[in-house]
């Protein structure tokens with residue numbers, strides 16, 4: 341039994357396609373999926389999916405790629421959506437200095453505003469950090485309020501992972517951990533405390549080996565968990581049990 345802490349379920353082709361994806365996940369032992377929003381439209385779609393499927397919860401947020409879309413109106417819409425019971429987190433938010441689709445200053449402002457919204461709604465945050473490790477760390481370190489959330493698709497090293505963990509955050513390990521040359525994320529997955537680890541697909545992106553390069557789905561999360569088990573010398577069942585427990589605590593799932 342696994343929980344996929346990060347999937348873009350609104351990106352599949354159509355409803356029938358998505359129903360198949362969800363059924364394959366359930367049959368493959370993925371009992372719950374967090375459908376992550378990246379803008380207002382996708383946050384609404386994710387919430388609809390969550391309302392329709394018991395095994396799906398959703399999030400609201402504006403991705404750093406769309407930082408320029410962060411305005412009072414968008415935040416107000418997401419705020420009201422964030423009050424629905426199926427919405428369990430605010431995200432994904434953060435900084436992406438790799439793709440650089442929005443100016444850094446705009447991304448930073450959008451990130452800070454949304455951190456405040458999450459605190460206001462008392463929701464955990466899902467943070468996207470691509471080549472912006474220092475900036476993300478500094479913003480989180482300076483912010484008041486609670487530190488409740490996850491650094492998704494973690495791409496930093498072990499020291500950075502521990503710094504986020506010490507602040508109170510979880511670290512989510514993606515399918516890249518199965519890639520041959522992924523020694524940094526493999527080191528993180530092998531050494532961070534299991535009590536602070538989540539697992540994710542980031543589907544439909546980043547399919548793990550042996551599906552690498554193909555469309556990803558939550559059911560392939562098992563490949564990722566199996567790799568982590570192997571790296572740590574622990575059983576698959578233990579990795580599944582503990583990461584499921586962590587996701588339930590972070591997202592207040594029953």
Ligand SMILES: [Zn+2]
Nearest residue numbers: 432468492493
């Ligand atoms: Zn992301």
Ligand SMILES: [Zn+2]
Nearest residue numbers: 346376432542
């Ligand atoms: Zn994502």
